[in-house]
Amino acid sequence: MEWKIPLSDIDFGPEESALVQDVLNSRWLTMGGVTQKFETEFAEYVGAKHAIAVTNGTAALHLACLVVGLGPGDEAIVPSLTFVATANAVRYVGATPVFADITSQNDLNISPDSIERLISQRTQAIIVVHYGGYPCEMEQILTLARNNNLMVIEDAAHAVGAELRGRGLGTWGNVGCFSFFSNKNLTTGEGGMVVTNRDDIAEQLRLLRSHGMTSLTWDRHRGHAWSYDVVALGYNYRLDEIRSAIGCAQLAKVEKNNERRRCLTQLYRDALQELVPKVGLPFHNHVGKTSAHLMPILLPADAKRETFMGRMKEHGIQTSIHYPPIHTFTAYQNGNPVELPVTEDVANREVTLPLYPTLAEQDIVVVVEAVRQSIS
Numbered sequence: 460m461e462w463k464i465p466l467s468d469i470d471f472g473p474e475e476s477a478l479v480q481d482v483l484n485s486r487w488l489t490m491g492g493v494t495q496k497f498e499t500e501f502a503e504y505v506g507a508k509h510a511i512a513v514t515n516g517t518a519a520l521h522l523a524c525l526v527v528g529l530g531p532g533d534e535a536i537v538p539s540l541t542f543v544a545t546a547n548a549v550r551y552v553g554a555t556p557v558f559a560d561i562t563s564q565n566d567l568n569i570s571p572d573s574i575e576r577l578i579s580q581r582t583q584a585i586i587v588v589h590y591g592g593y594p595c596e597m598e599q600i601l602t603l604a605r606n607n608n609l610m611v612i613e614d615a616a617h618a619v620g621a622e623l624r625g626r627g628l629g630t631w632g633n634v635g636c637f638s639f640f641s642n643k644n645l646t647t648g649e650g651g652m653v654v655t656n657r658d659d660i661a662e663q664l665r666l667l668r669s670h671g672m673t674s675l676t677w678d679r680h681r682g683h684a685w686s687y688d689v690v691a692l693g694y695n696y697r698l699d700e701i702r703s704a705i706g707c708a709q710l711a712k713v714e715k716n717n718e719r720r721r722c723l724t725q726l727y728r729d730a731l732q733e734l735v736p737k738v739g740l741p742f743h744n745h746v747g748k749t750s751a752h753l754m755p756i757l758l759p760a761d762a763k764r765e766t767f768m769g770r771m772k773e774h775g776i777q778t779s780i781h782y783p784p785i786h787t788f789t790a791y792q793n794g795n796p797v798e799l800p801v802t803e804d805v806a807n808r809e810v811t812l813p814l815y816p817t818l819a820e821q822d823i824v825v826v827v828e829a830v831r832q833s834i835s
């Protein structure tokens with residue numbers, strides 16, 4: 460299907476092609492100077508001491524769960540209104556995800572009150588997700604973590620370049636995880652990054668990313684090592700130089716593109732205002748600097764979402780849902796039904812409108828007119 464206005468689009472130009480060509484010409488294809496450059500520049504951009512490039516955001520979350528010490532018998536409190544990878548990562552290490560509700564129809568992030576009610580003797584970690592690039596209430600969540608001796612992982616897959624009180628999202632907790640999947644604000648096709656301010660955690664992450672080996676092919680190539688030991692059960696979660704080159708080119712424009720996304724979001728909000736309160740506009744009074752990854756709206760409680768999305772499709776406009784909640788998936792039924800009233804209400808009514816830096820201002824007028832016609 461050829462959409463008149465797709466849900467998302469990437470901003471690739473000659474910069475990406477040129478840097479990829481340089482890598483191909485260099486004949487060094489994985490974990491070398493370009494990946495190191497991408498890591499250094501990314502760490503500096505988000506304000507983290509360390510950044511470790513990995514294969515994808517899910518691998519980032521898996522490593523994060525390992526390095527915060529999650530394991531069998533432990534629980535991690537996670538939102539249900541997120542991509543399934545957030546909770547899957549907890550299960551990869553044998554721990555149990557415990558689902559918390561979101562704050563409200565306006566704040567779709569994990570609720571600190573809900574977290575507090577779910578803390579048990581077995582709780583080892585909290586994983587927060589900055590939905591759409593809008594900051595979670597990190598101060599309250601870090602206080603809860605401190606008082607209960609819990610580790611905090613940030614799933615910052617939507618939040619590259621977003622900030623709360625001037626501090627980059629992904630750098631508030633013990634470990635931050637980013638995704639560079641095709642529809643994210645910064646993309647390398649597949650790719651991800653783990654950030655941390657702790658030297659010991661960074662060292663663990665680097666080991667686990669590459670088979671638990673104490674030296675890399677790259678070190679041996681440069682004559683820095685000739686053998687290696689294996690000191691942990693590691694994985695091959697390395698990022699290649701080709702993707703890192705794309706990452707460097709994308710990083711150079713993410714700030715400008717995020718600004719454009721914020722600008723387009725404001726245009727959406729202004730144009731949709733006439734439909735409020737029939738249509739809900741979450742995060743209308745959010746704090747901090749968002750990366751504006753998504754443009755979610757809430758349909759009226761009695762609206763038929765499928766019909767609405769079908770009508771939008773007739774207008775040539777692609778819409779989506781973020782997200783079918785994880786606790787309702789077949790693979791997450793374990794005989795203990797969970798009730799998350801706010802998550803369930805929002806998940807039934809949410810529709811995501813097109814948002815990407817190359818979206819034209821005129822397109823927003825077209826989308827909002829289609830929303831107005833499709834909603835009645």
Ligand SMILES: *Cc1c(COP(=O)(O)O)cnc(C)c1O
Binds near residue numbers: 541542545616617638
């Ligand atoms: C995209 C995404 C992931 C997974 O990232 P991949 O790079 O696709 O593995 C995890 N969590 C959230 C919230 C995401 O949006």
